[in-house]
Amino acid sequence: MLKRIFNPSPAHAHGQRSVAVDLRKLSVRFDGHLALEDISLQVEPGLRVAVVGPNGAGKSTLFNVLAGLLLPSAGQVRIYGHAPAQHHCLAYVPQSSQVDWTFPVSVRDVVMMGRSGHLGLLRWPGAEDRRLVDESLARVGLAGLARRQIGQLSGGQRQRMFIARALAQGANLLLLDEPLAGLDIPSQEQIVNILDELRALSISVLFATHDLGLAAERFDRILLLNRRLVAYGSPEQVFSGEHLTAAYGGHMQAIETKDGRLLLGDSGGHAHA
Amino acid sequence: MLKRIFNPSPAHAHGQRSVAVDLRKLSVRFDGHLALEDISLQVEPGLRVAVVGPNGAGKSTLFNVLAGLLLPSAGQVRIYGHAPAQHHCLAYVPQSSQVDWTFPVSVRDVVMMGRSGHLGLLRWPGAEDRRLVDESLARVGLAGLARRQIGQLSGGQRQRMFIARALAQGANLLLLDEPLAGLDIPSQEQIVNILDELRALSISVLFATHDLGLAAERFDRILLLNRRLVAYGSPEQVFSGEHLTAAYGGHMQAIETKDGRLLLGDSGGHAHA
Amino acid sequence: MLDWLLEPLAFDFMQRGLLAATLVGVICAVVGCYIVLRGMAFLGDALAHTILPGMALGYLVSGGQRGALFWWALAAAVVSSLGIGALSRDGRLKQDTAIGIVFAGMFALGVALISTARSYAVDLSHFLFGNILGITNQDIGLTFSVGVLVLLLVWAFYKEFLVLAFDVQLATTLRLPARLLEILLSLLTAVAIVASLQTVGVALVAAMLVTPAATAMLLTKSLPRMMLLAALIAAGSGFLGLYISFYFNVASGAAIVLTCTLIFVLVWLLRRPGVRNAAA
Amino acid sequence: MLDWLLEPLAFDFMQRGLLAATLVGVICAVVGCYIVLRGMAFLGDALAHTILPGMALGYLVSGGQRGALFWWALAAAVVSSLGIGALSRDGRLKQDTAIGIVFAGMFALGVALISTARSYAVDLSHFLFGNILGITNQDIGLTFSVGVLVLLLVWAFYKEFLVLAFDVQLATTLRLPARLLEILLSLLTAVAIVASLQTVGVALVAAMLVTPAATAMLLTKSLPRMMLLAALIAAGSGFLGLYISFYFNVASGAAIVLTCTLIFVLVWLLRRPGVRNAAA
């Protein structure tokens, strides 16, 4: 089913060999202080990458640059070989969407907006678009609320609506900035399960989260940020005590226990790796 | 140190015997559908209560009623014996604050706003207020960013600022609606640790969260909501398979393992109890 | 009753006025829906006022040909739209502030231009309050063409304008030409305003943009239905207002706006919400 | 140069005008800071226009005593503030929409009232463009008293207004009388506007409220400093604008506003931000 949603139309197909995300010496400066410094990184297509790091590490800043909403102060950004705003098939679910919840649109209308980019000017959504939208809604468990005005959703339902929109968009690269924040555990499971299905379709995902356990369990790669790139690699490579100290200071340690490596906060955390 | 912050001024002291939160047959109706139905509940003072339940369960709705921002459709609400908007010492950190981040105030100014209620009209903050504000800032680890304009904070830093403001407010009852959402693990630890200190001061806390593991580990009581009140009591009493099924449908189960009870999502969750 | 309805129609100027009021109502209401949804109710009034320097320059340069004035007014509105866009783009100013600054600056420029060239009579009060009774068949033709153009463009860019109004970030990631669309929407607003100048005038055109759309918003939660309702309300107000002006001797622009406002008040009172919010 | 400065001062009306412009600038700038921060730039212009029916009624009822008109204008502005509050309270309408509706409705009412009373000419243009040259010593006295009152109130309620402007929810949980404070702030705005009518007029008073505050906001990130700067900029514009009006024969209200706008543009250009946002 997801095949249809995420099958990029030929016009937007990219050579298999091009790198999904290619950053060279990327820096972003805000009024004097650097939010990102000298980041170089290549992400292969089809990987699911968890972007982790403390608050203020620059995760959202990185996503904004990738989405073409923020111009970097220095360095080069390529997404499937294109400059950020040139890339068609990128879907972004920001950390906090500043939308007006009294807007007279239904959940379905919002998800349908994800199709606008594909339709082009002067064309109206067809049966195919409607099916893709319904599938995306079903995928995040909002099929029953499709006709509801968006203001009547709970915090978690709102988050899922945006994910459905990103799915309907049919992107090659999904940027999800803490999409699980505010979701109940069954909903979190639903979202994470979708990620598994995406792997088969060569859809790349950057997924910001503070849940290191989840990151270690369910992702192909971890990108550990703290203004600079601390580490990028498989969960085993990245979650070392050394790296964690570099990212989180002395407040986070990796401890080997009998059932795996446990990532601990200062006074007893609860995340597994 | 927290003694000073949270020591309510005599005018706002409440009899020790009055119940912190007293709900009788509370219902809230939105355009036809009920968000909360027939909730009756007494919370003793000084308890830390985790409010859990799936998205759309009515957690935020409950908090809005308690804060006096929403009038219930039916039923009675008492906070330390007062009607919601009559109670002075209640601090509320909403799930998503709709503030303007370009506002020309520093982090410190925002936290100082928490003191406005105490100062009364025509009085300016004194040395005592400034000290309380500095202590609150230090408590959430923002002392170093006190002079920064609020727009320059990361998502997590913003959340911590609001918690600092609630602390500075010196409330008897703290309403924290998913305050950990978006926080890195060290920051989460910091916040949760504050809760421990509050217990000694008889400050009641209602704390909405989706982290059932945290709820079970660090809270005195669990309030499990799903439109109706599913269960209220100690973590052991509340986190039974029966209750979880009632709240989350078939998607959540309590499984006994060798190192405690594990709360599992459909396809393998990761929360401990 | 029938007499009551037919008597005004015996006058040519009433026939023209009713036609113009209906046309303008529909145009403004449809464009107004986007304005209300974007939280830019101010934009209508502001753009309307920024037209003044254009009109003043137009008088000076073209010696007051009516046809030329339309284009001068439009040019001024476009310049203002671009100015507002430039000011609010980098995020240092909120959009409402940017609008306020441009609006006041342009209007002041207009007043200054008029005050320096004193030997001609700019018909300021007509400009402010419209002159629906003095409308010509050409004016109606122009309004009609403008109306068709505006409605066609709204229809053509419906989904793009929707995304733009709802979520600008999304528009950018969808590679919609956000900036261009924004300018186009401002342009549509400007065109709607210039087309309305004859009927209700600068001072009141804001009402035609905002009030019907807001009334419709109270009645439905679907955008297409909102547009339809707003158009109906606006056209109805134009019609009814002109009759009121005829029978009760009230200035016509004011009568139209007051009718519109009255309909809003009625709807607002009758459709009270189920939920009560405490102090907000 | 000194001559250039002193010559206008030889005229009593210039002395009075400069004093009035400075006073009004300070009042508007301080109140304007809150308006800009609350994202309600529209409010100033809207309240200014809603004064019209009050003025019209005042003419009719009180026979046009100047002193009485002040109170009529104020009453109309208060009624409008309350109306805006009532409309936006239950959350069905955004505040800008509520403002737009009330503004247009009230203005239309004013136009209708004036148009029904035919035999006298209400001096609409004064009302629109001010008449700083005809200001009397009593007017200045009134403006001064109003100014002192406004500044005192802003000082007294500084922290409450701050909370209100920043976070209404917080105001409610702090048991601040949010609704009352909101009305008080609208009232201050209304008073500031009525006090400015003589100097810059309804059409341009919005500029005095918004532009200096916005300029100051570009220069500082602290509210007290923002207020101080705004007051300085506004007072300076008033002064400079009147000189420009004197030497270049431009209508004074317009000259003041244009000066103000020019200062804004300069600041805006000189203080470009370090960060560049792509399309927004």
Added chain:
Amino acid sequence: AGVFGASSEGLQVVATTSIVGDVISQIGGQHVEVTVLIPAGADPHGFEPTPQDAAALTSADVVVANGLGLEESLQALLDAQGDKVVYASEGVHALEFDEHDHHDEDHDHEHEGEEGHDHDHEHEGEDHDHEHEGEEGHDHDHEHEGEDHDHEHEGEESHDHDHEHEGPDPHAWMNPQNVKVWVDNIADALAEADPAHAADYAANAESYKAELDALDAWIVEQIAAIDEHDRVLVTDHETLGYFADRYDFEMVGALIPSFSTLSEPSAGELAALEAAIAEHGVEALFVGFTVTSSLAERVAADTGVQLVTLYTEALSAADGPAASYMDMMRYNVSAIVQALK
């Protein structure tokens, strides 16, 4: 001469309108230097003064305004000038709005032209010397009590004209007899300010008044060419009240039924006007050069009447057909006669 300070060239006199300015020149001759505030071609009702205008007023030795509420926008400035302001129309019998025989508000109305043409008896004439002159700001309430219809508005207190429920018609110069009153007022003022040339002023005044009488006679003669029942006037706003009053025309109505251009008609009023035009067989619609009204064009087209442009509020440029008051009146009368004959 600049507007700052008196020059040596003579008495500095500021006139508000070009028409007033012309009359002053006729009387003052080479002894006065006349500055006109509201330039030829501009509408006096909506005129906006600048500081230069205020400075000119302040520096002048004598300021002459029409009064009767014409100089709406200058009033506050005039009030501030004190005694040196002379209201030329002071002493003119002012027409009130309701003294015009307008079409009624409803649509079937009789126009009995007789009523309202001679109303002198209702008014105690021009001798309302008010206790308070000049400075504004006194409370005018007492005037509204008691003698509720003395709206004669001698200059000094005409600043509150616009506060009245019923204001006077300011367009006094449309009757040359009224301009004779102007002449007296102006000559007195000039003589008082410049006693040295008082005799010249008096002589000039007398000869100009004779010219005015000749003009009056000429107009009466011209008007004779118009049939009695064709003597109907429709104007843009109420500009020709004094003219109609003097020469026995009937004022059928005005597009803007107000003494000021700062107003607008309702649909009902316009309908009534068109009905009246049809009923009276009106042949021409007279509009001033200072008003650009598409409304006039529409009504003219709809009712099939001729649109005739007159100089009503201001003179033409110096090389135009109405460079002086005399020329203006001759131009207007010729145009009216031409249109209605």
